[in-house]
Amino acid sequence: MGEKMDIIQLKNVTKRYDDGFVALKNINLTIESGKFYSLLGPSGSGKSTILRIIAGFSNPTEGQVYFDGKDITELDPAKRQINTVFQNYALFPHLNVFENVAFGLKIKKRSIKDIKVAVKDALHMVRLDGFANREISELSGGQQQRVAIARAIVNEPKVLLLDESLSALDKRLRKEMQFELRAIQKKLGITFIFVTHDQEEALSMSDEIFVLNDGKIQQSGSPVNIYDEPINDFVARFIGDSNILPGRMIKDFEVEFANKHFQCADAGMKENEKVEIVIRPEDLDIVVPEKGKLVVTAQTQLFLGDHFEIKALDADENEWLIHSTNACKLNERIGLFFDPEDIHVMRLHESQADFDARLDSYEEDREND
């Protein structure tokens, strides 16, 4: 694979639908060739709208879309070197696997010989050798998914868009397809842009994640970067479990929360600036009370296979979530130990009430899924 280059750019893209609803607010993003990207966000955050704009099925109200440095904002979708795999796969039920995959090439009037070779290669790529003559109704969900991918990659797109395309699969198959998709992307070396509202899925598959909320990009970066350095409490809560507490910067590298002063790894904020601190549950170690930086009392404990999830209260009744490989005694004082770099300090961006309302609607949507 050659040098990394920018393949898609969205510049100041705003989308206002006919009813006046603004689904995207001044989106700027850059996609490099050969990488696996996820657009991650709750329902209604604008993920599919971005995908439709990249594919050309929808036009931005303001702003430009560039492909390989050329402005394609007004270009017909069929003329873009971009293919989409839709959530419902949109396979033709009356055509068999071969005919489904061959469809686009037939429209392009490629020779029968070429089509046969290309379809065979595409089916091989998605590990469906020998399935060419099967009817769509004779395939499992995962196999249909793979036919949909074969049908897209047979056109040799430079970019493949995948819209919530694993959401119809059961959990086990979904995991399998996550590995499979990632493997296909690596083999092909083309850019994948994957839409999901599942943070674990995005974290495990992507080179880069764009976290979206309310029509805006909240944060972009590698999975590790987004997990370890969430930029605001939306991202901190959306990605993984967190302990989030109000705090105050004392000075560089010193922060106050839970009525105590702690060393931290953050600097450059104003003295007395109000902040929020994030500590991930797996960064808390349980120690004897005398050695703890904080003393809490464990209230509940759940065994989750590879760790215990413990909920505990500190002296101010702040609740702490702890992931521990060892069990602890309930209703007894335990110490919590953490390193300065495990404290992540966030500046305040939005009111708690606004955030809570959004989180509630996100959780409702997940429950309805």
Ligand SMILES: Nc1ncnc2c1ncn2[C@@H]1O[C@H](COP(=O)(O)OP(=O)(O)OP(=O)(O)O)[C@@H](O)[C@H]1O
């Ligand atoms: N044609 C339309 N007219 C008006 N509003 C629309 C239209 N299409 C989408 N929207 C609104 O734009 C917002 C973003 O929609 P979009 O489908 O991009 O979200 P999403 O993040 O992909 O959500 P989901 O995960 O539920 O698919 C939503 O509030 C949606 O109701």
